[in-house]
Amino acid sequence: MKPLPKLTKVLALAVTAGSLLFWGAFPAWAAGEHAPAKSLAELLERNDSKRCQECHSEIYEQWSRSHHARSLMGLNGFSFMSKYLRKGPLAVKKPQDATMDNFPCAKCHLPQLVGTEPQVARELAEVIWRDDKAVVSRLNIGCLVCHQDKAVVHHRPEPGVLYGPKTLTEHEGTVKVVRKSSFMASPAFCGQCHGMGPNFEFTPPVQCATLYGSYLHAYVADGGSRTCLDCHMSGRDHTFPPDFSDQKATAQLYRAALPMEVEVLPYTFHPGHKQDSPRVVVGLTIENRAGHRIPDG
Ligand code: HEC
Numbered sequence: 136m137k138p139l140p141k142l143t144k145v146l147a148l149a150v151t152a153g154s155l156l157f158w159g160a161f162p163a164w165a166a167g168e169h170a171p172a173k174s175l176a177e178l179l180e181r182n183d184s185k186r187c188q189e190c191h192s193e194i195y196e197q198w199s200r201s202h203h204a205r206s207l208m209g210l211n212g213f214s215f216m217s218k219y220l221r222k223g224p225l226a227v228k229k230p231q232d233a234t235m236d237n238f239p240c241a242k243c244h245l246p247q248l249v250g251t252e253p254q255v256a257r258e259l260a261e262v263i264w265r266d267d268k269a270v271v272s273r274l275n276i277g278c279l280v281c282h283q284d285k286a287v288v289h290h291r292p293e294p295g296v297l298y299g300p301k302t303l304t305e306h307e308g309t310v311k312v313v314r315k316s317s318f319m320a321s322p323a324f325c326g327q328c329h330g331m332g333p334n335f336e337f338t339p340p341v342q343c344a345t346l347y348g349s350y351l352h353a354y355v356a357d358g359g360s361r362t363c364l365d366c367h368m369s370g371r372d373h374t375f376p377p378d379f380s381d382q383k384a385t386a387q388l389y390r391a392a393l394p395m396e397v398e399v400l401p402y403t404f405h406p407g408h409k410q411d412s413p414r415v416v417v418g419l420t421i422e423n424r425a426g427h428r429i430p431d432g
């Protein structure tokens with residue numbers, strides 16, 4: 136092949152660099168996307184799962200009992216960010232000082248916060264500071280986080296489209312189109328939040344859930360073939376147990392997940408004349424039937 140003349144080469148390079156710059160700077164509005172939420176009220180309004188309740192009442196009820204529906208809260212309505220904002224590397228002197236850098240936890244606990252206006256981080260810090268549980272409990276992993284934001288990975292979610300198990304050209308809700316996302320059924324979909332290890336993109340790096348790493352490296356690598364949905368979403372149930380506030384049900388699940396077998400061999404050892412020494416050998420086997428280490432996080 137004849138080598139390209141020098142000028143053409145330079146031009147080709149300039150075009151590539153130009154298009155990279157263009158795509159890098161491609162504004163959200165040009166793709167028809169929503170502008171970033173400007174206030175906490177707007178963020179709440181956009182992500183309100185109540186919009187889906189009327190027609191998907193059973194799924195809504197299941198979801199509302201799940202940990203996903205209270206993702207900024209630990210047990211008994213404890214708002215865990217209030218601790219982190221007051222003490223440690225993510226702490227601020229007063230809530231008005233907070234920026235997105237104080238909320239690396241939002242990557243998985245409140246992904247809709249990422250990319251909003253800086254004002255929203257300040258408002259969120261104020262709400263957490265005064266322990267306004269009514270608002271904190273509405274900040275969660277709702278229907279749209281999974282069925283829009285996190286539902287596709289090879290491009291941005293298209294505006295005005297929901298994603299689900301199959302394509303529907305007409306959908307009765309305010310969002311008129313449902314498109315098939317095979318990605319949603321894959322373990323990587325859950326893995327976006329259920330963690331691989333330390334999140335080094337933050338300063339300082341944070342680590343919380345690492346269960347998806349364990350699923351890949353200990354379960355799949357060992358020949359395990361079931362997906363997260365097979366074990367956790369049978370019949371497309373949105374309750375996602377375990378629910379740690381229901382201790383009885385949780386204990387039952389973990390007894391089934393970690394069957395234990397004990398073998399005991401009692402014997403008497405005679406080290407010398409007239410000397411008896413009772414001994415016991417205990418063999419304990421705990422099997423892990425989950426597709427990953429437990430507990431995690
Ligand atoms: C006015 C009623 C109505 C509202 C509101 C509504 N939906 Fe639906 N949705 C339906 C109906 C009916 C179907 C089933 C259509 C079918 O299977 O042919 C459906 C189907 C779906 C599907 C696809 C199911 C599949 O089997 O592929 C998803 C996902 C979905 N809805 C999500 C949502 C979400 C998220 C919201 C809230 C933003 C919502 N819907 C609001 C009526 C509604």
Ligand code: HEC
Nearest residue numbers: 208209210215240242243328329330341343344346431432
């Ligand atoms: C990579 C995603 C990810 C990041 C980043 C993350 N978490 Fe988590 N976190 C999870 C997941 C998923 C769970 C639940 C599942 C588990 O523990 O395996 C969880 C569980 C928790 C729990 C237990 C909740 C309960 O109901 O008791 C607390 C508390 C928590 N995270 C706090 C934080 C804080 C604080 C930060 C930021 C410093 C943070 N997490 C960052 C994904 C993450």
Ligand code: HEC
Nearest residue numbers: 184187191194195198203276277278281299300319320371
């Ligand atoms: C943590 C992520 C997550 C959340 C939150 C979530 N969903 Fe889903 N949803 C899924 C997954 C995963 C599937 C199954 C996808 C598949 O099988 O391909 C699903 C399936 C569905 C379906 C299809 C059910 C069927 O039987 O065909 C509907 C409808 C739906 N979700 C509505 C909702 C509504 C309404 C909400 C909020 C109340 C919601 N989802 C919240 C992940 C989520």
Ligand code: HEC
Nearest residue numbers: 202205206207208243244285324325328363367375376377
């Ligand atoms: C947007 C991030 C996100 C996605 C996507 C997601 N989860 Fe979660 N999940 C979380 C967080 C955060 C928690 C813990 C919330 C809390 O209690 O504070 C959680 C809690 C859970 C729990 C309850 C047990 C516990 O440790 O709290 C189960 C089970 C679970 N998720 C399974 C799944 C499965 C299966 C999928 C995929 C279908 C999935 N999740 C998708 C973020 C996510």
Ligand code: HEC
Nearest residue numbers: 322325329350361362363366376377388392425426430431
């Ligand atoms: C072979 C079945 C199986 C597979 C595959 C599986 N899990 Fe689990 N998982 C379990 C069992 C069993 C438990 C124990 C509690 C229960 O029974 O719900 C559990 C517990 C959990 C918990 C609570 C962890 C804790 O700290 O106690 C989370 C979160 C979770 N799974 C998420 C996932 C996600 C995300 C995937 C996919 C990456 C996945 N699981 C794959 C069976 C499975």
